[in-house]
Amino acid sequence: MIGGQKVLGRHALVTGGGSGVGREIALALAQAGVDVTICGRRADVLDAVAAESSRIHGIAADITDEHAVSGLYEKAEAARGPFDIVIANAGAADSAPAHKVSLADWRRTLDVNLTGAFLTVKPALSSMAARKAGRIVFIASVAGLRGYAYVAPYVAAKHGVIGLMRALAAETVKTGVTVNAVCPGYVETDMLDRSVNNIVEKTGRSAEEARSILAAANPQNRFIQPDEVADTVLWLCGEKAGSITGQAISISGGETW
Helix, strand or coil, rough: EEEEEECCCCEEECCCCCCCCHHHHHHHHHHHEEEEEEEEECCEEEHHHHHHCCCCCEEEEECCCCHHHHHHHHHHHHHHCCCCCEEECCCCCCCHCCCCCCCCHHHHHHHHHHHHHHHHHHHHHHHHHCCCCCCEEEEEHHHHHHHHHCCHHHHHHHHHHHHHHHHHHHHHCCCEEEEEEEEEEEEECCHHHHHHHHHHHHHHCCCHHHHHHHCCCCCCCCCCCCHHHHHHHHHHHHHHHHCCCCCEECCCCCCCC
16 A cells, blocks of 8 residues: 555565665665566676565566566566566666767667567566456656757657657457556655766866756756655556556656646
């Protein structure tokens, strides 16, 4: 139960669950009584999160590798049953003017943020449809709803995630499965720290100035907190969100409407 609402599912997958938003979502789902498999590339980081709750179990996997994702599903579902909830959270972003982005950088960004999201949810689709139940949530970004300078590959990838979400929602709408995306603005995580450091290195501004610049993108002049994203995910996974599908939900203090 969360906020008086039952979370629908006994087993959830959260990619990128070793830190930031993914960690917060995993802990929130576990607190709501769901067994959670988290994945990422570093087993030690996953183990640290798993140590925080007996309901959380870490499996190291590269979500851009279809074979690795298949192995993740096989191992996790053999131990704890099929996934009722899949949260495609893993992502990464680099900053550079578009004319300086190499093809390798472009492909790497799309592999992690878009192809990885597709590979994360693909194995669950037929199983969820057969059971006529399931919750799929993509952690996208406001960058999937509008454009931003100097992060063209990331913006393109996150727009792709929103399109993927809408396509899957249309395919599953009569099956009892819901598919949605949560689109945060700048969230207070390690990724934000990297963005701040990048501004400091490239402009010579102080870290405080860099944080102020990023916070100003939010009309409330603040950063989104990881638990705000987690709470929205829990609501989408709850029994009262059965009519919510195909939606891109902005958590941005009014940056997008």
